[in-house]
Amino acid sequence: MADKKLMGVDLGGTTCKFAILTEDGEIQQRWSIDTNILDEGSHIIPDIIASIQDHLKLYNMTAADFDGIGMGTPGTVDPAQGTVIGAYNLNWKTMQYPKREIEAATGIPFAIDNDVNVAAMGEQWKGAGDKSDNVTLVALGTGIGAGIVSDGILLHGVAGSAGEVGHVTVEPNGYMCTCGKRGCLETVASATGIVHVARDMAEEYAGDSKLKQILDDGDDISSKIVFDCAQAGDKLALMIVDKVCYYLGLGLGNLGNILNPEYLLIGGGVSAAGDFLLTRVQKYFDQFTFPNVRNTTHLRLATLGNTAGVVGAASLARP
């Protein structure tokens, strides 16, 4: 059938987004439900199944209308088994079986991968990755993760830890990370890492600075406030952004030297700083990359934003 559909499910800690897409990746329907993480997350899969069934009825569709359902989820995913474990923001501490349960209830083939891998697939297919066989998405959020499509396939590594770019060491004697080692990229360049760098640099800074004033007043800051101050010309904030971009250029440069993707995409909340961030990371990326990588690996901002998840999830279900 030429007009079969794909369903993408983007499961997060607060909401679960759904979309029905054409095989070309055009979104035709979107909806979302709250994620109910009570009772060890035991309501999540039943709620997803009920919502899918409700919407199939609403749109007058059946299992036969779909190539499949794809889902992105936090936690450690076994794509072959269709299982998830250790998704703490879902309260999923024990092994979960979304593939088995959703296929049994809907009769539609189901595929699953972790959220950042799925977002990378979305950007590769319909976003800034331009359908290249070599796309890496680095998501700068509370932490830092990456999804890697290399030579046409999504990489997982032997135990699902391919793409742990947030834990690449960029400062051997740097800040202690939640992972137990020091100097991880996410200790200095995630949203929380940027605030840490900002507080430390503010303490040493003697000049005039609105950012320092906010901190001295005892108010909270965020990575967004740091970037906003920098864009307004605040000297301390500019120094902080420069340091953050140095570490991002070093970490992403080394990822480039190892993988030589065509597009190395920066996404996640911190990437809202846009070209102001990108041009500064580019400077250090150029400094830390091998010439052939510098010339052929292109840094870009991710473009799909909130829909990368459902689009990439749907891409897992392509025939």
Added chain:
Amino acid sequence: MADKKLMGVDLGGTTCKFAILTEDGEIQQRWSIDTNILDEGSHIIPDIIASIQDHLKLYNMTAADFDGIGMGTPGTVDPAQGTVIGAYNLNWKTMQYPKREIEAATGIPFAIDNDVNVAAMGEQWKGAGDKSDNVTLVALGTGIGAGIVSDGILLHGVAGSAGEVGHVTVEPNGYMCTCGKRGCLETVASATGIVHVARDMAEEYAGDSKLKQILDDGDDISSKIVFDCAQAGDKLALMIVDKVCYYLGLGLGNLGNILNPEYLLIGGGVSAAGDFLLTRVQKYFDQFTFPNVRNTTHLRLATLGNTAGVVGAASLARP
């Protein structure tokens, strides 16, 4: 046919090695010829063809006896096109067409990739990689290169620079590299890089040391001499080896954090230092890796040595 054969060709700057293997990778015949790089390397492919034809006659074999011929070569390889450019130790400065020429002359399907990729395939298939889908070989020689098999496929990246681990930045303000940037892993951990580190550390060293004595006498040293002195307990040499292993642990640790291979193999001339090297790299690898990578990515010495090239090349020709 159950008993078809594979041919592997390992083209190097001084010799070209050949082997005929079973489909299971057992070597049945081996020979080699000198590589004649005169006249811009224009004799190389004709010499290879003549040697193949001679040996087929000698062994009373025909094209029909082979699944294919695989070849590893220096330079920048386009595996799909079967072309090579920029193999300077072969005097191949312009585009070369080994696939087209060897297939036309022998009637046997031909596949090609670069030498370190091919060696990684060899180790993955018949060496320390134990047929895992996730094996990276890091070859420590005059320079440092890596071949990466991830999720079952050999990675190339968009422009063939996947695996440029020798140019991962491990010391942002470090030594200038031949590639034009500073602090590349190969400036401190290749055979030549180790000598550079040794000379600099010897200059600052005031204690008693046989290694320092050799240098003070104006004699040349090699990475082998550094490791030999260290194994004999020379304090300066031990400090040098510790520094080299620190950088290797940092560079390989970051490769592990990005790719999570099951086996991360150390090969090349420098790896002759064996377990003495491996245990010291392991210490720093453990320091610089994310816990799940530390637990699931295993550092090992490569085991095939000189035959990794022909075995891996033959693997490219598997049906």
